Amino acid sequence: MSSDPWGRVDETGTVYVRTAEGEKVVGSWQAGTPEEALAYFERKYEGLVVEIGLLEKRVKTTDLSAKDAQTAIEHIRHQVDEHHVVGDLAALSARLDKLVATVDSRREERKAQKAKQADEARSAKEALVTEAEELAQSEQWRSAGERLRALVDTWKGLPRLDRKSDDELWHRFSHARSAFSKRRKAHFAQLDAQREDARKAKERLVAEAEALQNSTDWGATAARYRELMADWKAAGRAQREHEDDLWNRFRGAQDVFFAARSGVFAERDAEQTENLTAKEELAGEAEKLLPVTDLKAARAAFRTLNERWEAIGHVPRDARPKVEGRMHAVERAIQEAEEAEWRRTNPEARARAAGLTGQLQDAVEKLRKQIDAARAAGNDAKADKLSKELEGRQALLDQALKGLE
Known part of the structure; x- marks a missing residue:
């Protein structure tokens, strides 16, 4: 009979393991000594220790799912419960219980993380939808179109939500893109129509410009070319493949006319x-x-x-x-x-001048006599007043005499 702290072998070769509930039969050993029997079942115990250690490491350091971890734990626990090994089975059970708690904790953490990621994904997708709906009203066709394509790529990189929520948000997002594409298509269709009208108008302007290029009515033709240029600018742009050719013809006709006019003007x-x-x-x-x-x-x-x-x-x-x-x-x-x-x-003029001179001379002589009389009478005030009048008459007489001469 052989024994150690965790097990023993009786005389019949039956191997026992000691537990808190008492001894449990591990198995029967007939192939060698009792010591070899204990050593064999102790090695099986060490195998379970190693297996538990590896599982603990996987749970802590890898992304092993809770389901797979729980399956592995149950598999090892089943081996422990069958007590086909010799060793501290209670210690193994305690480690398994602790590992179960760890797995449960990791499950809750992942659940919370998943919920957080779902909330973040929802918020991100709602933000994408809001921006897409704003862009749907934009007339910045190129930049808005590029931004909407970038939003699609961003959407594809986000996690899916629950089916209902994801489908509702995607419907709004897709509708905004469709609305923008519809408006852009209508805009460019209208633009194409306008450019076609511009092409037709410019073809008429080119035809008239070419008809005028050999004109020698320089002023009227130059004025008409200025009017044609104003009409050209007002017509808008034609399609790219027509615009340059029409402009070269239009400008070429003007160049012919103005070159001829410049030559004539240079000679003139x-x-x-x-x-x-x-x-x-x-x-x-x-x-x-x-x-x-x-x-x-x-x-x-x-x-x-x-x-x-x-x-x-x-x-x-x-x-x-x-x-x-x-x-x-x-x-x-x-x-x-x-x-x-x-x-x-002029005889008449001389006669009129002589008559006027005689009248002025009589008036001057009369005033002088009146002044002398006033002085003699002691009326100086009257004499001064008459003297001023005399000055004016004398000036007129001098001018008349000068003109007569």
Whole structure:
């Protein structure tokens, strides 16, 4: 008979294990000594210790599910309960009980974590739906479309909710995307129609521009081209594949016209520059007639110069006021000399001037006598008043005499 603290072997080879409830039969051993029997069943016990240790490690360090862990625990507990080993079975049961508590705790933690993740996923999906519904009203077609595609990718990366909630949120999300796509499609359909109208309008403008490109009615045609340009801008853009070609034709027709006009204007400007030089020389000759000393000779010379002036032709517009002003100044001076000569030699005018002079002389003489009389009578106030009147009459008489001369 052999024994140790946790078991014994009796004389019949029956092996027992000691428990709190008393000895339990482990098995029968007939193949060797009792010591070998205890050693064999103790090794089986150590195997359970190792198995429990491995399970504890898996529960603590891996994502072993609670269900799988519980199945493994029950399997080991069944072996412990069958007490086919020799050792501290109570210690094994205690470790298994503790492991069960750990698994239950992990189950609750995972349940809480799963609930938290579900709440976070719900909040995230609700936020995606809200943003999608706001984007559905946007007219920033490109950026909003790109953002909606990014929201779809984000949605796919989120955990699923319960079927009802997930389906309801997805329905709102999908409806917002569809509404945006419908509005964008309608917008671009309208834009295409507008661009087609613009293409037709611009084709008409191009046709008119090309019809005018060889015109020599420079002013009216240039004005019409400005109107066509305003109409072009107001027409809007045509389709991209037509816009550049239409513009090149439209601009090309204008270039033909304005190049021809520029050539003609360049020749005219050169001619007008020569005309300006000639007129400046004539203005210089005319200015030499001043001051007028011989009215008849000055008049004849200016007439000849003016005939030569008229024969020269146009000068540049910006130079015209100055050079014409010089000739007009000479002409006015000659006219003023003619008027002065006429006034001097006009018999009627001289007669009127002589009559006026005689009247003024009589008035001056009369006032002098009245002043002398007032002084003699001692009436100085009256004499002073008459003296002031005399000054005015004398001034008029002096002017009349000068004019008569």
